[in-house]
Amino acid sequence: MKINKLHLLNYRSYQDQTFEFEDGLNLLIGKNAQGKTNVLEAIFFAVIGRSFRTGKEKEIIRWGENYGKIEAEFDNGYRKITIQIVLNSQHKKSVLVDGISLHKIGELLGRTNAVFFSPNELKLVKESPEDRRKFLNVAISQTNKRYFYLLGRYEKVLANRNKLLKCSENIDVVKETIDIWNRSLCEIAEKIFEERKKFVDELAPYAEKAHEYLSNGEEKLKVEYKSDFNENYGQNLMKYLQKNLEKDFKLGYTTAGIHRDDLNLYVNDVEVKNYGSQGQQRTVALSLKLAELECNKNRTGQYPILLLDDVFSELDEERRKRLLKFTQKTQTIITGTEITEKNNGKVIKIIKKS
Ligand SMILES: Nc1ncnc2c1ncn2[C@@H]1O[C@H](COP(=O)(O)OP(=O)(O)O)[C@@H](O)[C@H]1O
Ligand SMILES: [Mg+2]
Numbered sequence: 001m002k003i004n005k006l007h008l009l010n011y012r013s014y015q016d017q018t019f020e021f022e023d024g025l026n027l028l029i030g031k032n033a034q035g036k037t038n039v040l041e042a043i044f045f046a047v048i049g050r051s052f053r054t055g056k057e058k059e060i061i062r063w064g065e066n067y068g069k070i071e072a073e074f075d076n077g078y079r080k081i082t083i084q085i086v087l088n089s090q091h092k093k094s095v096l097v098d099g100i101s102l103h104k105i106g107e108l109l110g111r112t113n114a115v116f117f118s119p120n121e122l123k124l125v126k127e128s129p130e131d132r133r134k135f136l137n138v139a140i141s142q143t144n145k146r147y148f149y150l151l152g153r154y155e156k157v158l159a160n161r162n163k164l165l166k167c168s169e170n171i172d173v174v175k176e177t178i179d180i181w182n183r184s185l186c187e188i189a190e191k192i193f194e195e196r197k198k199f200v201d202e203l204a205p206y207a208e209k210a211h212e213y214l215s216n217g218e219e220k221l222k223v224e225y226k227s228d229f230n231e232n233y234g235q236n237l238m239k240y241l242q243k244n245l246e247k248d249f250k251l252g253y254t255t256a257g258i259h260r261d262d263l264n265l266y267v268n269d270v271e272v273k274n275y276g277s278q279g280q281q282r283t284v285a286l287s288l289k290l291a292e293l294e295c296n297k298n299r300t301g302q303y304p305i306l307l308l309d310d311v312f313s314e315l316d317e318e319r320r321k322r323l324l325k326f327t328q329k330t331q332t333i334i335t336g337t338e339i340t341e342k343n344n345g346k347v348i349k350i351i352k353k354s
Helices: 036-048 119-126 129-143 145-167 171-214 233-243 245-251 278-300 317-329
Strands: 002-011 014-020 025-029 067-075 080-088 094-097 114-117 221-226 262-267 305-308 332-336 346-349
Touching: 002 036, 025 036, 025 317, 036 067, 036 080, 036 114, 036 129, 036 305, 036 332, 114 278, 119 129, 119 278, 129 145, 129 171, 129 262, 129 278, 145 171, 145 245, 171 221, 171 233, 171 245, 171 278, 171 317, 221 278, 233 245, 262 278, 278 317, 305 317
Parallel strands: 025 332, 025 346, 114 305, 305 332
Antiparallel strands: 002 014, 002 067, 067 080, 080 094, 221 262
């Protein structure tokens, strides 16, 4: 998978600009706040249909304008695909593939593929389980539309169940109808769990290998899916929900399920979230992303585009060199403030026009 061209119109700092990319390594070089991350955000937006930076899409439209547009030309090895995202301050966004408007964002998934990494991704290791679930959800959805729709259905059922818990006057009212929601929730949860488990089982060996490679064999990573229910997820979750109805009613929300699961990450048998050094955490996050690259390739037959935001400043020279070797597999777009490594990549200078 590769991106040939990107045209931005009234998109963040860009009024009207076109970028052309080459097959291998592309370096976006510029000082701070010149618009480097904006370019990666736009590319990833064209791949997954939303921004990794904000949920408020109006923010993305160039200040003072009332619409903005991303137009990206990809090549999936068989043919070219043009994706347009049109953002309008009044209406919802529209997504067009080869000029034809999509009814649902989900329809965009799987047409192109990319893996995005930035120092911000450290939160994948350091912060709440929500960040790790988001990683799994975005990674799996990219090659599995069914999974994306299952997540949507789960969210709806969960919202209904929570509403019932929160708004009912007493627990007897809850008991009358909660069964319907319990059953749907468990049925969907089991399907989501199966996809996540399959993905993590595939991801873990790649992540462990990437981590070993980046740390020059000094560190051993372990990755596993964390949930209280595991095999027979649906049945086990049902038992929990029935047993804990009173607790859920008191709290006014559902205290277990797919929306509470997590990933366990250990380096040299120590939980990296609480005890890992900053450098280890960074390498773990990067290893997970590089592993995502491999899983994505197994599922689609080709490597996704690799988007690396500001990674060089965060890694020592040895890890930088090793990372660059890894990136030879696929088209890679890296942002940075200077060219730190000698390489044969295309250099695109990013300077903000005022
Ligand atoms: N909606 C917008 N309209 C105009 N400029 C914007 C908008 N959103 C962000 N910017 C500008 O984009 C710049 C930040 O771009 P960014 O890609 O994060 O820079 P960097 O090169 O450091 O990665 C800032 O100068 C900011 O003011
Ligand atoms: Mg940046």
